[in-house]
Amino acid sequence: MSEAKKIILDSAEPARLELREVSAGYDGKLVLHDVSFQVPHGARVAVVGPNGAGKSTLFKVLVGLLPIRSGEVLIHGLPLGAHQDCVAYVPQRNDIDWRFPVTVSDVVMMGRFRHLARLQRASIHDRAIVLHCLEQMRIANLAKRSIGELSGGQQQRVFLARALAQEPHILLMDEPFTGVDAATQEATLALLDDLQAQHVTAMISTHDLNLTASRFEHVLLLNHQVVAYGLVSEVFTPQTLGQAFSGQVLMLPNGMALVDECCPPAEHEAKVI
């Protein structure tokens, strides 16, 4: 492969999350080929790539929703599944029944289920954590509301609060900035800063190269394979971007790259970095 692929995150910290030549896909189609990278303790990594590059697939593999064809995933040096609840996942779209009779605080409390004893009510400690997570996402005032009564951005924040309540070591968010209001985007970014202070490892997939460049230190450029991985300044070069987005990137003479994301239907946007 290219030179770019050899950029490896340099850190003295032990790797908290490591993928070794992982391949995965659906039915006959392989979406990820030989993906290998390490995320050190407490890093915040943006996962960037064209549509269909396997960003969501990567996350599904990491939470055990999709079986691995070959290779291995190690968390704290142990294979996937050895830890019961150290990875939290906020999917891009929640395929849930929004009319289900649960309140906002019920949903966030689900994040505590692994910590609760069978047949026992949630302890004061668990309730305090739930309340804290709701406050952090600025939705404590909605605690008693039904999940179906909320707006899209508020619903997103409920699921972020739930992921937070899981007290994960690794947090995965799939496109948390797509189609949400400014308040939710800000709350999400503030949450990421807090998590970084607590040394929680976070991987966030996004289309927004601008946001990646301004708010992330590390980026994983994915297009079925790892195109490049490392510091934003090293990864975001015309060469690697061109490789990742192939035909969808336009290089401007002054060193700017224009990424045209024409693939999602009814969504035609250009982003400049």
Add this chain to the structure above:
Amino acid sequence: MIEWLMKPLTYEFMQRGLLASTLVGVLCAVVGCYVVLRGMAFLGDALAHAILPGVALAYLLDGNLLLGALIAAIVVAVLISFFSRQGTIKEDTAIGILFAAALSLGVLLISSIRTYAVDLTHILFGNVLGVSGDDLFITAVLGVVVLGIIALFFREFLVISFDPVLAATLRIRAERFRLLMLILLALTIVVSLQTVGVGLVAAMLVTPGAAAYLLTRRLSSMMIVAALIGAVSSVVGLYLSFYLSVASGAAVVLTATLLFLLAFLCAPARGLLPRWWHTRSTRRTQTRTA
């Protein structure tokens, strides 16, 4: 009034009937909450009809009718999940095929029985007033077992019903709990046969749960309210049956239906009338401000 209420209780068959139908009313209502929320109403109805060949076979072999019913229900439940898991046909298609096949097999077997079978008609239409002491005991034991399992795995069932993705990240074995749910449903249906019969079990599963859904906003309170509606319908239905000399199962189901209609019209947040009132009053304020 007191005398009116006490009179049926002087008969032993009414005491047993009331106890049995209250138990079944509560059990069906609680399990029914999952039936309503997971859209399994068709499955519930199909399972109820699918027990027919098991009952007929048990009758022919002089075996225990309830046991025959239970085996048939579980076999059909497992077959439905087998056929639809292959992904080649949709679940409701699989249910439709197996339900009709099982029902036909049951009818075939029953038509081969020459003698008039009173027991079989009781399975079909229920006969709560013919409940024996043993029946009541079996109903109570199975009821406690089913409710106990639902309480024990409340959080698991909640998560697999509400958010399968979270269930996977929490490493909850969703397939196993889905099968357990099917078995609990089969048990509930079989236990209910004596009171409401094959034809009306589905109503006892769905109606109290649907009414409770309109009145509550949390699963635990939905279950409690559904259980109350199930119990009240059973008792009221049985009194109606006693004084009006009408079929008990039908009286119970129609009482539950009436309670559902009340909830549908008057439920504070989701009812038809409060919503209509709300839109009307907001429209009025809008026109007034305009």
